[in-house]
Amino acid sequence: MTTASPAVPATGATATKRWRRWLPTPKLIITVGVAGAIGYLALVPLYYLIWGTFFDAKGFSLGGFGRAYGDERVGELIANSLWFAIGAAALSLVVGTALAYLNVRTDVPFKALFFAASIIPLIIPGILYTIAWIFLASPEIGLINKVLEPIFGPGLFDVFTVRGMIWVEGLHLSPIVFLLMVATFRSMDPSLEESALMCGASRWQVFRKITVPLTRPAIVAAVLIMTVRSLESFEVPALLGLQNGIYVFTSRIYFVLRTYPPDLAAAGSLASGLLVIAMVGVAISNIVSRSGKSFQTVTGKGFRPRAMELGRWRPVMGSAIVVYFFLTVVAPLLVLLYTSLLRFYQPPSVAAFKSMSLENYRQLVHLSQAATALKNSLFLGVATATLVMAAMAIAAWIVVRSRIPGRQLVDQFAFVPLVIPGLVLGLALSFVYLRSPVPIYGTIFILLIAYCTRYMPYGMRYAVTSMHQIASELEESAQVSGASWWQTFRRVLLPLLAPGLLAGWIYILVVSFRELSSSILLYSPGNEVLSILIFEQYENGQFTVLSALGVVMVLTLVVLVTVGYKLGAKVGLRQD
Amino acid sequence: MKTATALRALVAGIALTLAVSACGGSPTANNQNTTGGGPTAAEKVYTEIAGLSGKQRRDKLVELAEKEGTLDLYTSMTSDVADVVSGAFMDAFKVDVNVYRAGSETVLQRILQEQGARFHGNDVVETNATELFALNKEGMLAKYEGERRNMVPEAGRFDGWTATRFNLFAPSWNTKAVPAGQQPKSWEELTDPKWDGKLSMEVADYDWYLTLYGYWKKQGKSDADIDKLFADMAKGAKIVKGHTVQGELLSAGQFSVVASNYSYIVERAKLKGAPVDYLPFVQPVIARPNGLGLMKTAKHPAAAMLFADWLLEEGQKLLAKEGLTPAIVEGNDPLKGVQIIPVDVKALLEQGGEWSKRYEKVVSGGEQVADK
Missing domain, CATH: 3.40.190.10 (Periplasmic binding protein-like II)
Structure with a gap:
């Protein structure tokens, strides 16, 4: 306990007291430990990246920047990238927020669908999701286009355009926003909205003037992550953009790392550009959220989040959800299911349906290492999600609540890994742990470290956003009642943070199943993970088997996440 | 007091990290001849x-x-x-x-x-x-x-x-979109405007590019002619990342012809019954x-x-x-009579970066490649 009550000085005990003051308290150990771990995880790859960017064999050099940015079409590249990133971020923000609001705060029908709709696009590997959309909306072979052709003529939708890219990327990213906003809305006192309604404001006015401003920290966090993620995304630009010569800025990271020796300086220069954007973003988000109390909706005053009645809008919203569910989940999943039953992809026809079999699933069962990979992925997913969310809960406290000087640094460091290309992270980790006396290289723990590093930024955003909503008066009352810092944290803060932490936990669990770029460099025989199996099937050209694997993964994770969610619903804020 | 201690510990931790990583020297420098002098x-x-x-x-x-x-x-x-x-x-x-x-x-x-x-x-x-x-x-x-x-x-x-x-690079086609006899019979035919919007090229096949370039050069074509051939090929071409995706999309009918896929990828799709083919070979076949x-x-x-x-x-x-x-042919050679040229691996290693950049220009919108 840090705020020790003024003790009456007893002469005999003074020496012991002085001695005890130098004993670290649990608070000190935990906060320093977490801050140290974040610093360590972020600095290892950052150091490697910066060294590679600015130093070559001859010493300091800025040549990488020339090679990275010195393209005659750099203006076009930047324009395409920004248009794509901002578009995808905006789409995912609107869709994710709207869905979260409807789900948590209204009596909209089909709530069970939300859960599936929010998780499944996350689970489907990016490459499969993108290819499913080619099969759906390509002007040449797209199924949706074929269906609509009699009415609108051929090629109504074209997925190979910037708009198509935004559509696919935005939908694929929207679950991150959905999870983030669900947690936020769940911890929001509806009485503020109700008072506004009482005073005669329309529903739209309430949403614009009350709801949105109250959730500003979460919205800023979502925009930040989405923009950086879309700037970095590779699969969608590679599969959809290249076909018509739409180049985005970050496809260049692929080009510069492809050659031998990989041009780390150029890749680092590109990553540094992203780093600057991200740092500015984190700083802005802190300034915006700084206005302290205005976002604290979980206060000492008791409240019960209650659902708002939609009235005549209920059927409208209900059908909107069905449409969304169909577009993001059913259609791509059906394409996968359909492909997984074929010997090779062909447009639906009588012959195609006649040739269907379960052969691909049979092959899947006989895949060597399938069981090991599933086990390893489960271990890594659960361990990463738990470790990251536990540490980030503490880190969020340091950043939002403590007055420790330099606390903003913790926030910045936790965000750094988001901009580090997976391959660079893999190289940095293998460099360090090949030389470490602790035998981590070649074991599954090096993958655990890699995953914790990669997913730290997401965990941090989820935790910080929730922390902003909790008023400090709750902690203060606990401390006044004599609880230690650790007791307060465990018994007061953690349960209140639970919705946000759980959302982050689910997100990390799901995406860690997909991590490939650093896993592939760091795994060893016996430590294979599912994403490597997917990559191998992809390389083998076994799209049909890959689709089967995708279907199985979706089912596995849906079960897993449902269990997690059910367990998680027992803690934290209760709903009616 | 406490906060100062915490900060000091953080700084010390960071310094330690840096010191530990610095001990290994430059992390990104290549370590040559790790084995030292005599035979291992x-x-x-x-x-x-x-x-x-x-x-x-x-x-x-x-x-x-x-x-x-x-x-x-x-x-x-x-x-x-x-x-x-x-x-x-x-x-x-x-x-x-x-x-x-x-x-x-x-x-x-x-x-x-x-x-x-x-x-x-x-x-x-x-x-x-x-x-x-x-x-x-x-x-x-x-x-x-x-x-x-x-x-x-x-x-x-x-x-x-x-x-x-x-690995053999050869053009392949969708047999539903390209009737028998209509398929390309030479590399030059891929530049035909009839394939505009129907031909696909891979975004990273610069090894194929530099070898075909060298072959045409040996045939007596000028740099300008060769650049024009590639530019015509790339005109309206659909650029794809990855040979396997390319093979899959060819089977599905997204495009009719692929310039430089690996023959074995097409062969496997063909064995499964997909409407694709690469035979008879367009020659010379380029082997990597x-x-x-x-x-x-x-x-x-x-x-x-x-x-x-x-x-x-x-x-x-x-x-x-x-x-x-x-690599070793014993008995019946399935490639008998087929002209095969190996990829110029030496050029690939020594000037790979340059060729990669040139190919990137070729595929990015089919612009005319500048003189060397």
């Missing part, structure tokens, strides 16, 4: 065995390899082939095979990292030509001699590594060797050498059965 223990084994031949050599290798008991193989073979190969090797000898499998660039990076830290993770590497060249340049591959190596055509025998199979190198630092040198001998003998039939093109 593994190299001594390789030299000793190199003098033997026939049954004597095999018996000796089997005896030593089974004593070693393990083989650590790093490869970029696709997993289905790697599974068959490692399984058959384990059936034939009492040696456990640990396979690390990844894309060729990743295999290279992993070995460079490990060797730089004197961590000897693999005995043998089986991957693409470019990466093997790089490893040999770093001085990590040992000399491998033997009668099986001598049977590999000259275009597949290099310093430090030996070709085990070839994939091969195998023995590590100087192998912990299991005899197992490594046994694997090399075996892959060039029994293994060749296995590769052929998996639809690949083995």
Whole structure:
């Protein structure tokens, strides 16, 4: 306990007291430990990246920047990238927020669908999701286009355009926003909205003037992550953009790392550009959220989040959800299911349906290492999600609540890994742990470290956003009642943070199943993970088997996440 | 007071991290010649065995390899082939095979990292030509001699590594979209405007590009002519990342013709009944060797050498059965009468970056490539 009550000085005990003051308290150990771990995880790859960017064999050099940015079409590249990133971020923000609001705060029908709709696009590997959309909306072979052709003529939708890219990327990213906003809305006192309604404001006015401003920290966090993620995304630009010569800025990271020796300086220069954007973003988000109390909706005053009645809008919203569910989940999943039953992809026809079999699933069962990979992925997913969310809960406290000087640094460091290309992270980790006396290289723990590093930024955003909503008066009352810092944290803060932490936990669990770029460099025989199996099937050209694997993964994770969610619903804020 | 302590601890931690990482020197510099001066223990084994031949050599290798008991193989073979190969090797000898499998660039990076830290993770590497060249340049591959190596055509025998199979670049087409007889019959035909919007090119095939460029140059075409040919080919072309996606989209009918896919990818789709073909070959077929190198630092040198001998003998039939093109042809040659030119691997390694940039320009919207 840090705020020790003024003790009456007893002469005999003074020496012991002085001695005890130098004993670290649990608070000190935990906060320093977490801050140290974040610093360590972020600095290892950052150091490697910066060294590679600015130093070559001859010493300091800025040549990488020339090679990275010195393209005659750099203006076009930047324009395409920004248009794509901002578009995808905006789409995912609107869709994710709207869905979260409807789900948590209204009596909209089909709530069970939300859960599936929010998780499944996350689970489907990016490459499969993108290819499913080619099969759906390509002007040449797209199924949706074929269906609509009699009415609108051929090629109504074209997925190979910037708009198509935004559509696919935005939908694929929207679950991150959905999870983030669900947690936020769940911890929001509806009485503020109700008072506004009482005073005669329309529903739209309430949403614009009350709801949105109250959730500003979460919205800023979502925009930040989405923009950086879309700037970095590779699969969608590679599969959809290249076909018509739409180049985005970050496809260049692929080009510069492809050659031998990989041009780390150029890749680092590109990553540094992203780093600057991200740092500015984190700083802005802190300034915006700084206005302290205005976002604290979980206060000492008791409240019960209650659902708002939609009235005549209920059927409208209900059908909107069905449409969304169909577009993001059913259609791509059906394409996968359909492909997984074929010997090779062909447009639906009588012959195609006649040739269907379960052969691909049979092959899947006989895949060597399938069981090991599933086990390893489960271990890594659960361990990463738990470790990251536990540490980030503490880190969020340091950043939002403590007055420790330099606390903003913790926030910045936790965000750094988001901009580090997976391959660079893999190289940095293998460099360090090949030389470490602790035998981590070649074991599954090096993958655990890699995953914790990669997913730290997401965990941090989820935790910080929730922390902003909790008023400090709750902690203060606990401390006044004599609880230690650790007791307060465990018994007061953690349960209140639970919705946000759980959302982050689910997100990390799901995406860690997909991590490939650093896993592939760091795994060893016996430590294979599912994403490597997917990559191998992809390389083998076994799209049909890959689709089967995708279907199985979706089912596995849906079960897993449902269990997690059910367990998680027992803690934290209760709903009616 | 407390906060100051916390800050001090944080700073100390950061400083420690930096100090620890700095101890290893520049993390991104390449460590050349990690083995130092004289021959390594593994190299001594390789030299000793190199003098033997026939049954004597095999018996000796089997005896030593089974004593070693393990083989650590790093490869970029696709997993289905790697599974068959490692399984058959384990059936034939009492040696456990640990396979690390990844894309060729990743295999290279992993070995460079490990060797730089004197961590000897693999005995043998089986991957693409470019990466093997790089490893040999770093001085990590040992000399491998033997009668099986001598049977590999000259275009597949290099310093430090030996070709085990070839990837063949050839145009392929969707038989529903391109009726029999309408398919391209020469590389030049791909520039025909009738393929605009129907032809697909791969975004990273600069090895194919530089070889075809060199071939046309030898045919007496001028640089300007060749640039125009490629520009016409790229005009309206659909650019795809990845040969497997390209193969899949060709089967699905997203485009009608692919300029430079690997023949084995098309062959496999064809075997499954997909409406695709690449025969008769458009000639010359461009072949890119994939091969195998023995590590100087192998912990299991005899197992490594046994694997090399075996892959060039029994293994060749296995590769052929998996639809690949083995390096050693014995008996009936399915490619008899087909003109094959190997990828210019030397140019690939020495001027790879330059060719890669030029190809990037070709595929990015079909602009005219500037003079060299």
